Amino acid sequence: MSLIGEERKDLILNMLNLEGKVRTVDLVDKLKVSSETIRRYLEELEAENKLKRVYGGAVKINLAREEPAHFKREITRAEEKRRIGRAAASLVEDNDVIFVDDGTTTQQMIHYLLGKKNITVLTVSVPVLYLLIDYQNKDLFSGEIxxxxxxxxxxxxxxSGAIAEKMIETFYADKAFISIDGIMMGKGITGFDAERGQLARKLIEHSKQSIVLSDHSKFGEVQFYKIADLKEIDLIISDFPVPKEWEQYLAEKGVNWIHAE
Known part of the structure; x- marks a missing residue:
């Protein structure tokens, strides 16, 4: 395979990671090669276990059908999550009331809230709770929990569950920081677990501003439960810049994007 061929395959994978699927006819038009060449590229990528061919194109392989345990998620893409958490915390202002969703990315926010004044944090995450208690006992966090x-x-x-949802309905927050397991144009934001997803939706409904925290591995993924449409989200924070293919779509939905560098 020539270098140009490898570059074409990389482009196919990039499109697949953003959209979740690719069509042969679109690839022919974009890459200016024959449909036979595209089929050969797709066959080679499938042999490398990088996609699954379907009629008319290919789809992204979704190996993660079940949410990993918390301790496994905590060590995955730790540096990217740290950067995203720091960027998210920078949006919190003195006197804010914030919802902090469950998740190892939202958890990273807590380390960067220590300089804020009079913050009220509401959370469903046990690790977030423990962090806040620890910092408060050390006089490093003076807000309400x-x-x-x-x-x-x-x-x-x-x-999670009905009791948690009912409790959330008694509060309103300035900002909700939401964890997700998948994000795709036209499909919105999704999660593995329906109960957790419903709870995240309640957080969105009871906040003035909804902020999604997502590393790039979630791009082009669609999981079991739809949390919300993208038009219901105000801001996305990621370790990658906004994909060019998404810029116009997000602008039409009124969604801003922060690249956590």
């Missing part, structure tokens, strides 16, 4: 009660999920160290 509210833990949303409900059914405990030990594997993922969070609460």
């Amino acid at each position: 509210y833990f949303i009660g409900g059914k405990v999920n030990s594997k993922h160290s969070r609460v």
Whole structure:
């Protein structure tokens, strides 16, 4: 395979990662090669276990059908999550009331809230709660802490369910920081778990501003439960700049993007 061929395959994978699927006819038009050449590229990429061919094109392989345990997520893409968490915390202003969703990316925010004054944090995440308590006991965090009660999920160290949803409905926040498992144009933001996804939706509904935290591995992924349409989100923070293919779509939906460098 020539270098240009490898570059074409990389472009196919980039498109696939953003859109979740590619069509042969679109690739022929974009790459200016024959449909036979495209089929050969797709066959080679499938042999490398990088995509799955379907009639008329290919789709992204979704190996993660089940949400990993919290301790496994915590060590995955740790540096990217740290940068995203720091960027998210920079949006929090003195006297804000914020929802902090469950997730190892939102958890990183807490380390960067210590200089804020009079912050009220509401969370469903047990690790976030422990961090806040620890910092407060060390006189490093002086805000208020509210833990949303409900059914405990030990594997993922969070609460969810009807009781938690009912409790969230009694509060309103300035900003909600939301974790996701997938994001795609036309499909919105999605999650593995329906109960957690419904809870995240409640956070969005009860906040003035909704902010999604996502590393690039979630791009082009669609998981089991739809949390919200992109038009319901105000801002996305990611370790990658906004994909060019998404710029116009997000602008039409009124969604801003922050690249956490």
